[in-house]
Amino acid sequence: MTAQNCAVLTMAGSDDGGVDRARRFRAAALPYLDDVYTLARYLMRNAADAEDAAQECLLRAFRHFETFRGGPIKPWLLAILRNVCRAEYGRRGMLTAATESLDEAEDCVEGVWGDNQGTPESIALRRFDAETVQRLIAQLPDQFRETIVLREINDLSYREIAEVIGAPVGTVMSRLARARALLREAWIAEEKGSTS
Amino acid sequence: MTCDEATVLLHALVDGELDAVHAREVEAHVAGCRRCAPQLAATRELRQAVQDTRLRYAAPDSLRASLERTVPAPAAATSRRSLLKGFAIGSLMSAAAAAGVTFVVLDEDRDSRILGDAVSAHLRSLQAEHLTDVLSSNQHTVKPWFNGRIDLAPPVVDLAAQGFTLIGGRLDYIDGKPVAALVYRRRVHVINLFVMQDVGSTLPFSRLETVQGFNILRWAEQGLNLLAVSDLNKVELKEFEQKFKAATQGAG
Numbered sequence: 001m002t003a004q005n006c007a008v009l010t011m012a013g014s015d016d017g018g019v020d021r022a023r024r025f026r027a028a029a030l031p032y033l034d035d036v037y038t039l040a041r042y043l044m045r046n047a048a049d050a051e052d053a054a055q056e057c058l059l060r061a062f063r064h065f066e067t068f069r070g071g072p073i074k075p076w077l078l079a080i081l082r083n084v085c086r087a088e089y090g091r092r093g094m095l096t097a098a099t100e101s102l103d104e105a106e107d108c109v110e111g112v113w114g115d116n117q118g119t120p121e122s123i124a125l126r127r128f129d130a131e132t133v134q135r136l137i138a139q140l141p142d143q144f145r146e147t148i149v150l151r152e153i154n155d156l157s158y159r160e161i162a163e164v165i166g167a168p169v170g171t172v173m174s175r176l177a178r179a180r181a182l183l184r185e186a187w188i189a190e191e192k193g194s195t196s
Numbered sequence: 197m198t199c200d201e202a203t204v205l206l207h208a209l210v211d212g213e214l215d216a217v218h219a220r221e222v223e224a225h226v227a228g229c230r231r232c233a234p235q236l237a238a239t240r241e242l243r244q245a246v247q248d249t250r251l252r253y254a255a256p257d258s259l260r261a262s263l264e265r266t267v268p269a270p271a272a273a274t275s276r277r278s279l280l281k282g283f284a285i286g287s288l289m290s291a292a293a294a295a296g297v298t299f300v301v302l303d304e305d306r307d308s309r310i311l312g313d314a315v316s317a318h319l320r321s322l323q324a325e326h327l328t329d330v331l332s333s334n335q336h337t338v339k340p341w342f343n344g345r346i347d348l349a350p351p352v353v354d355l356a357a358q359g360f361t362l363i364g365g366r367l368d369y370i371d372g373k374p375v376a377a378l379v380y381r382r383r384v385h386v387i388n389l390f391v392m393q394d395v396g397s398t399l400p401f402s403r404l405e406t407v408q409g410f411n412i413l414r415w416a417e418q419g420l421n422l423l424a425v426s427d428l429n430k431v432e433l434k435e436f437e438q439k440f441k442a443a444t445q446g447a448g
Contacts, residue, residue, distance in 0.1 A: 019319055026263065033263065037255035047256075054255070055262050125245040133249045151211065152246050158213050177207050184242045 025065050029058060032074050035154050036081050042149045043085040045138050053088060057081040075160040082146065082164055089142075125184075126191050136186045144179035151176055197225040199232055206236045210243055264320070265313065265369050306371065310423070311407050313370040317377065318388045318410060318425040321366070327386070328364030328379055338365045342376050350376035350391035351418060353443035360387065360436055370423075380436070387426040387436060402437060404430060413437050417444060 029036075036057055040050035057080050061068075068076055128136075137145060143165075150161045158176075162169045197205075202225045208214045209222045226232045321327050330341040339352040345367055354362050360380045368377040368390065375392040402415035411433050413424045422440075426433055 019316070022316075023320070023323060030263065033255040033260060034252060037259060038251075038253045041253045050253075051256060051259055054259055058263055125241055127245060127248055130250045133246065133251060137251070152243070153251050158208070158211070173204050173208055176211075177204050180207065180239060180242055183246075184238060187242070187245070 021065060022062070025062050028073050029061060029077060032077055035074055036077055039078055039081055039146075039149060039154055040085065042134075042137060042145060042153070043082065043142075044088070049088070053081060053084050056084045060084065072160070074154070075156060075163050078150065078154060078156070079164045079166075125187055128187075128190065132190065133187075136183060136190060139186060140179060140182055143175055144182055147172060147175040148179035148183060197221055199225075199229060202226060202229065202232045203235060206232065206239060210236070210239050261369050261372075261374075265372055310371050311405060311412060314388075314390060314412060314423050314425045315407050315410050317368045317370060317390070318386075321368070321377065321379070321388055322386060327366070329366035331364040333362045333364075335362060338362065338378070341365060342367075346374050346376055348376065348391065348393055348420060350378060350420070351440075351444040352378060353440060355380065355436075355439050355443060358439040358443075360439060382426075382428055382432060382436070385426055385428040387424055387428060387433070389440070390423045390425070392421050392423070404434065406430075415441070417441060 033054075037050060037054045040054045040057070041047065044050045044053050057077065061077055061080050064080075137149065140148065146165060147161060150156045150164060151158075156164065158169050158172045161172045161176075165172070167175075202222055205214065205218070205222045206226060209219055214222065226236045330338055332338050332341075333354065333356065335352040335354045339350065342348075342350055342365065350365070352362070352365070356362065360382050363379040363381050363386075365376060365378050368375055368388075370390055370392060373392065375390045378389040378391065380387040380389060402413060405412045405414075410425050410427055411430050413433050413436075415422050415437055424433060424436060426436075428436070
């Protein structure tokens with residue numbers, strides 16, 4: 001058993017109970033509040049739903065704090081948040097059949113760049129303001145959106161992303177490749193749209 | 197290495213996820229491949245463009261506040277600490293908790309929530325660096341600090357001469373609403389005095405209660421509800437109330 005496990009067990013079993021546990025939880029979770037909220041914004045796509053989801057996430061995380069096995073708490077929190085968001089999608093019937101076809105699409109990473117996008121001329125991407133890029137990311141399909149956000153914005157490692165989305169590291173890699181290809185396509189389309 | 201493999205692995209390369217051996221393999225393939233080289237460059241460029249943009253969102257204050265008020269209250273605490281039952285009910289928990297606390301009528305429910313929140317806020321304030329947002333023993337510094345932060349003007353008085361030293365103030369949350377917290381010290385005892393807007397009923401007289409070993413004294417003045425919580429004994433806490441009232445009425 002690791003030192004961290006010991007600490008967590010002691011905490012959970014301590015007589016000081018709720019108050020002490022709450023204090024530890026807050027101390028552990030507070031630094032990642034922006035991360036939780038950021039992922040919630042990208043998954044839920046609007047501020048009000050994101051706040052609700054983040055709130056529910058914190059509540060659940062606190063309730064299950066003793067099951068947290070130590071190690072970095074950020075992926076653990078984000079995994080809970082993702083479950084909350086997916087449950088909410090499910091409730092709203094937003095977990096679409098498209099999910100399956102996307103799974104198939106993942107397998108054909110080949111050719112994702114298209115024919116003429118690899119040329120040096122098209123490489124330099126224009127910089128957009130944050131709102132524009134946030135919108136481009138928000139338009140990506142669920143699985144690719146969450147993967148690229150976890151990587152580029154929440155700054156998780158592949159292993160941590162795999163933990164959050166409950167998939168093997170290989171899947172993380174192929175989704176990330178596809179997510180970047182899709183984002184780049186959308187980026188270039190946006191450049192063309194906004195210059196014309 | 198095939199192009200198919202490289203197409204995926206070059207992402208791992210730019211993300212710094214490959215060990216040295218695999219990194220060299222991917223680089224070697226890409227260097228000699230007309231198809232993969234532009235992909236690597238494009239991936240690096242996209243990554244850079246994304247990193248150059250501020251894409252994080254800041255958690256809204258209301259979320260921060262709800263962490264403060266839902267988490268100290270007591271999902272697990274209700275199961276473990278029967279003492280907490282019935283009063284430390286966070287807004288999100290109330291529905292679930294109410295099922296087990298059927299004898300509580302609505303008003304008492306809110307009343308005990310306030311007491312529970314006050315004790316939680318007091319405990320929280322005793323953690324390092326949580327005690328004050330504005331650190332000053334000068335009432336003329338502390339009082340204006342609340343301007344624009346909260347929609348009430350708390351009565352702030354210096355009671356050093358009477359043995360209660362003003363330490364500072366901060367914002368806190370009770371029953372889901374922002375309140376002004378004034379912090380006083382009596383010897384080693386910290387007194388948190390919460391000043392909140394009167395919602396509904398003003399207390400006709402001051403009331404002394406004990407929750408989790410802390411003494412809580414509540415009274416109303418100037419249309420505001422005041423709640424002092426401390427580990428100070430009841431007699432001296434009562435004395436604090438009287439000195440405070442005398443000073444604010446003198447000042448007003």
